[in-house]
Amino acid sequence: MPELPDVEVYKRYLDRTALHHRVEALEVRDKGAVRAGSPAALSRAVRHHRLEASERRGKYLFVRLDDARWLAMHFGMSGFLRYVGPADGEDDGEARYDRLLFALDDGHRLAYSNRRRLGGVQLVDDPQRFSAARKLGPDALAVSEGEFLERLGGKRGGIKSALTDQKLLAGLGNIYADEVLFRSGIHPRTPVERLDDKARRGLYRDMRKVLQEAIAAQADPQRVPNGFLLPHREDGARCPRCGGTIRRIALGGRSSYFCSRHQREL
DNA sequence: ACCTATGTTATCGC
DNA sequence: GGCGATAACATAGG
Secondary structure, eight states, rough: OOHHHHHHHHHHHHHHTTTTEEEEEEEEEGGGGOOOSSSHHHHHHHHHBBBBEEEETTTTEEEETTTSSEEEEETTEEEEEEEETTTSSSOGGGGGEEEEEEEEETTTTTEEEESSSOOEEEEEEEEHHHHHHOOOOBBBOOOOOOHHHHHHEEEEEESOOOOOHTSSSSSSSSSHHHHHHHHTTTTTOOOOGGGHHHHHHHHHHHHHHHHHHHHHTTTTTTTSSSTOSSOOOOOOOOOOTTTTTTEEEETTTTEEEEETTTSSOO
């Protein structure tokens, strides 16, 4: 789940639950979920500090502590957050993948949960510098049209690999890159250089719409508006926009789904 | 047993 | 140095 819309939903969830609460203790159930530094150092860093603010950049969620340090959270392919109260059942199987538990001063705990252990949490001094060090591109919902066009202009290969390149643009992953291309009627293998200015501007607009609509639907495939590809990611499925046939191809070791009727090849 | 799955990173060949 | 393909990491489900 965790592409830009999902992480935005996590951010809003965090903002209305754990934010403004003080961390009393950190339980590290899986050392591997601490991406940098030692679990002890992370515990020391968060204990007795309030979670003050949050920011999202691409698929990263940053949480500011009251001493101006930050937690950088990445969710890999299966991570999410859960805010659990003392009365909430803990042994329902869900809790099995809670890797980190932040015990808060309101008696609740914020769980960083992740079935597959890709991703994790680490302490960073500054999200900007962290992002710069990793050469992370601008957030897909914050980037201006001008910068989008400029960055895309420096690209050579297929449009889908450009859209999912976090150094070019942060936030789109396999699912939402497909979704944007589906909306724009562009085949995922189309070389960037074959897209004229109009098509590129269209991509920008469609990207914004897709992301905003997905967030409004809580990034839930069940709630997403009709006309989204997301619930129809299956070879042979009917295209919800034109009645064509959804096809699956492999690109860069990943599945790409597209409509063979309205996303014309090359 | 094999394939698939929302991510990132390293490596190889062109 | 860029780009595509591939494997690796980890875990579960079909």
